[in-house]
Amino acid sequence: MSTAQTRFVYVTYIRTTPEKLWAALTQSEFTKQYWFGVTLESDWKPGSDWKLAYDDGRIMDAGSIVEADAPRRLVIKWRNEWKPEFKAEGYSRCTMEIEQTADSVKLSVIHEMDAPNSAFINEGVSTGWPKILSNLKSLLETGSVLMPEKV
Numbered sequence: 001m002s003t004a005q006t007r008f009v010y011v012t013y014i015r016t017t018p019e020k021l022w023a024a025l026t027q028s029e030f031t032k033q034y035w036f037g038v039t040l041e042s043d044w045k046p047g048s049d050w051k052l053a054y055d056d057g058r059i060m061d062a063g064s065i066v067e068a069d070a071p072r073r074l075v076i077k078w079r080n081e082w083k084p085e086f087k088a089e090g091y092s093r094c095t096m097e098i099e100q101t102a103d104s105v106k107l108s109v110i111h112e113m114d115a116p117n118s119a120f121i122n123e124g125v126s127t128g129w130p131k132i133l134s135n136l137k138s139l140l141e142t143g144s145v146l147m148p149e150k151v
Contacts, residue, residue, distance in 0.1 A: 006118035022071035034135035
């Protein structure tokens with residue numbers, strides 16, 4: 001990546017297994033619970049399409065799978081589809097790394113774009129990922145989400 005990039009990094013530790021975390025990140029019926037009702041769709045193979053869709057069919061985000069190494073690493077080419085100014089910035093790259101620790105799993109999410117001061121990263125990603133990943137952690141550890149309402 002060039003030096004003119006915008007990057008957001010979020011690291012959390014979740015009391016679960018890498019396999020359960022991978023399933024939570026990739027299975028639509030699970031993601032809908034913590035991702036504020038949107039459905040995630042893909043077959044998770046490199047080169048395959050990927051999208052997040054609302055119940056009414058509108059596409060929130062879309063792209064393709066760059067790398068999928070279950071249950072360790074997932075890399076997605078990602079573009080926002082619902083906000084014109086974010087969509088105009090083009091594609092970003094989201095890398096999710098899953099690492100077993102002593103009694104939990106370390107999840108690192110690195111979302112970046114080859115653009116200086118990307119509004120998508122600085123405004124959308126930086127406010128969205130903390131809410132989504134807090135819900136994910138809570139759901140895996142307690143069985144319920146922190147923020148059930150759509151944002």
